[in-house]
Amino acid sequence: MFDDLRDLYQEVILDHGRKPRNFRRLENATHHARGDNPLCGDKMDLWLAFNEDGSIADAAFQGRGCAISMASASLMTETVRGKTPAQAKAMGAGFRELAMTGHCPACDAALEEDMERLTPLSGVHEFPSRVKCATLAWHTLNNALDDPGGKEASSE
Amino acid sequence: MDGLSPAPFDIAAIRADFPILASEYRGKKLVFLDSGASAQKPRQVIQAMVTCMESAYANVHRGAYHLSEQATADYEAARAAVARFINAPSEADIIFTANSTMAMNLVAHSFGRGMLKPGQAVIASEMEHHANLVPWQMLRDAHGTELRICRITDAGELDLGHLAELLADGRAGLVAITHMSNVLGTVTPAAQIARMAHEAGAKVLFDGSQAAVHRRVDVQAIDADFYAFTGHKLYGPTGIGVLYAKADLQRAMPPFLGGGDMIASVGLHHSTWAEPPAKFEAGTPAIIEAIGLHAAIRYVEAIGMAAIEAHERALVDHAMAVLPGIEGLRILGAAQDRGGVFAFALDNAHSHDLSTLLDRAGIAVRAGRHCAEPLHERLGAESGTCRASFGLYTTAAEIDYLAEALVSARRFFA
């Protein structure tokens, strides 16, 4: 009945949605933010820890949400590891473009490989009401980077 | 037609009245199961509004020319039709608002601030729509009233024992309760609630946004002091709602919004108020929408509320026979007296993922928490639910199709 939805729900997404990676509280985190999508009740806490050179040493999250938002957060925590805050933000901007349009022509070639890991989520661009599910984690990341104290991010 | 004796219920003819039901999306026929959020409109309503604009439109209560007189008469005829529809003693007891949210806010403002004293309590319940909860929180913060929340049982019925406890100290000034839950489908025992409230010296407001669509409402029989509903759920247009308020309360309450139409005389520094209900209808009202609501009421009354209720009871029985058998499906609430609303969750799919799948099958359901966040918390469904809600055009075959799609969806996420 739903075979044509396999584009949106690719195996990677179902897998990360069911078994999100880095789904834990990060005890040595210096940065934290909470993301909230009031429309559907999705909530997530994101924690970041940094290396001495300023790059992200570890990212982890906890929360509840749909398969898309869980998978997006899971993939994000994997891909931002080792990135500088500026690189992570550039990836977030690229990802939002990807989620809204299905393409990311402006994505920095230097990040191409990482962006490729996120492309299974590009299918959401055909589902306007679901774009926010995919971008919530990245909004939350921005907030954690800008305001380590843990302000509430909203997907609104 | 008196609407009391079940009329022959010709579902095919009824469906043919709703142009949108013939539409398709991605080759799938529309299965519209979101009437509880807003219902579709029959041609009769659409046509009445077009006719108004084409041949009988002008502002009301203002012009001395024939078009304005005609529009005024049509607008007031809509008020009279609403009064008959809920058996109000007089058409003067009917205040037109923008929707039921505004109706509740009108009560919170005019009755709440105007007639309740700080320290008095407003009692709402755990299963209220935000529209019948947030205004009481705002009233509490602005005016110093207390907000008390009546519990529901695990079956999703109002806990009347708890209501009695909340009323016991005699400090409650208002009981504001839904007449039918938009999530659980629970129909509350309105007459009994009103009796309990009145015995404790409190007034009672029913949020009839859902109930008025599915049942014959008689505000005198239940002895409501206030009764609110909204036109767009009753197959009418958006932008028009109704507040029934007893005449003595309307006289005693200060106005809500100030402006034109609600005044008797205006000076630069002081004004006097028009007689109710005009006192509560500031500014140019929703004239075309009132005409549309009148057409919607004529439409459901021609079918008969008793026939509509019987049809929906049959649909609820059918859904209760079909849905609980689906593996992994949880249905919220198990009220004895239930209208055609089912909120459900699959064990392996989030409500948003599920609604995306159902949408692909052509099925429109609402996903999320349906403006009832506290209720979802109370029932351990924080991640939300999908909600199928029925209208007079819903068929048993559509419920079967939903059931089939739910089985496929569970397999999809397995």
Ligand SMILES: Cc1ncc(COP(=O)(O)O)c(C=O)c1O
């Ligand atoms: C029980 C209940 N109360 C209030 C409302 C609010 O209706 P409206 O948005 O038309 O004001 C709704 C509908 O959403 C409802 O189901």
